Amino acid sequence: KYLQENDLGEECKELLTTLPSEKGWITTHLYQYQGFWFAPIILQGVLSCQKHFQALDTDILLVTSPKSGTTWLKALSFALINRNKYPNIYINHPLLTTNPHELVPFWEIGLYCDKDLIPDLNTLSPPRIFSTHLSYESLPKSVKDSTCKVVYLCRDPKDTFVSYWHFINKLRSKNSETIPLEEAFERFCRGVNPYGPIWEHVLGYWKKSLENSEKVMFLKYEEMKMKPYFYLKEIANFLECPFSKEEESKGVVDDILNLCSFEKLSNLEVNKTGKMSFDIENKCFFRLGRVGDWKNLLTTEMIEHINTITEKKLVKHGLSF
Numbered sequence: 001k002y003l004q005e006n007d008l009g010e011e012c013k014e015l016l017t018t019l020p021s022e023k024g025w026i027t028t029h030l031y032q033y034q035g036f037w038f039a040p041i042i043l044q045g046v047l048s049c050q051k052h053f054q055a056l057d058t059d060i061l062l063v064t065s066p067k068s069g070t071t072w073l074k075a076l077s078f079a080l081i082n083r084n085k086y087p088n089i090y091i092n093h094p095l096l097t098t099n100p101h102e103l104v105p106f107w108e109i110g111l112y113c114d115k116d117l118i119p120d121l122n123t124l125s126p127p128r129i130f131s132t133h134l135s136y137e138s139l140p141k142s143v144k145d146s147t148c149k150v151v152y153l154c155r156d157p158k159d160t161f162v163s164y165w166h167f168i169n170k171l172r173s174k175n176s177e178t179i180p181l182e183e184a185f186e187r188f189c190r191g192v193n194p195y196g197p198i199w200e201h202v203l204g205y206w207k208k209s210l211e212n213s214e215k216v217m218f219l220k221y222e223e224m225k226m227k228p229y230f231y232l233k234e235i236a237n238f239l240e241c242p243f244s245k246e247e248e249s250k251g252v253v254d255d256i257l258n259l260c261s262f263e264k265l266s267n268l269e270v271n272k273t274g275k276m277s278f279d280i281e282n283k284c285f286f287r288l289g290r291v292g293d294w295k296n297l298l299t300t301e302m303i304e305h306i307n308t309i310t311e312k313k314l315v316k317h318g319l320s321f
């Protein structure tokens, strides 16, 4: 279904005829909507969640650009929020048998992607946790109007690109050839990749987090890798479920970090052999889980080029990678 462009509602089909389009990465085309690029089937989900999602003040929304650490953030947030429900993290914890993407559903590539189905989310007990790759500007209005919390995680565009290139080639390999690195890089730098441009995506949430730090928490993958204990506690504070001194001394923070670590999650049977909806193998979400793999793939010219864009677009706003 992920690959199909013909299963679209009338509203989406009509909209597509009015939007700028370019060659796609998986689907044949990408379309630019509200400043960002989408595959048609994803745009279908975007329109539906913008129209139908009703936020509750207790909701938690996890936002990332693709390949910025979504899987990790989902696992951490799920384990954090549900730590009283599953006190023994090594026995019977849902993360041991279920991929994080199943536990924290996406909107536009999950709950809202079927044109004929509006999900009933009222049955979910609060706090509900959802995720999306949407830009801040494109979030459903009720998210902005409510006091629900938004956790945004970004990553150095170089590593995000490299991770995405590997990911997309795994998805494409069954049906078509891999995208040459140079071509993918050129398109990524122009921002013509799903949910791109990454710089504007990051900036939207960065600005919002400065404006309203109770609403949007802004995190970087690199910093979380460096100081996971500190940042998990920060996320807990932000979500108003701080760790008690007793929990800390009992090792609850460490337990959650261990359970959600790349090593632990990627070696679980469910993540080695399981499949997600859209027929994507769970193992595609676990590759290296390291900072700086771009050094192994990008040429000096590429590094200079992408760094220049980052400097031009982000540094003046106080952001760097």
Ligand code: A3P
Pocket (backbone or CB within 6 Å): 064, 065, 066, 067, 068, 069, 070, 071, 072, 075, 159, 162, 163, 164, 166, 260, 261, 262, 263, 265, 285, 286, 287, 288, 289, 290, 293
């Ligand atoms: P690499 O391809 O660089 O290894 P997303 O979850 O947004 O799709 O991002 C995927 C990236 O996050 C991949 O990066 C993947 O290996 C990494 N990742 C997945 N699980 C992780 C975890 N538990 N901790 C740290 N990184 C993780």
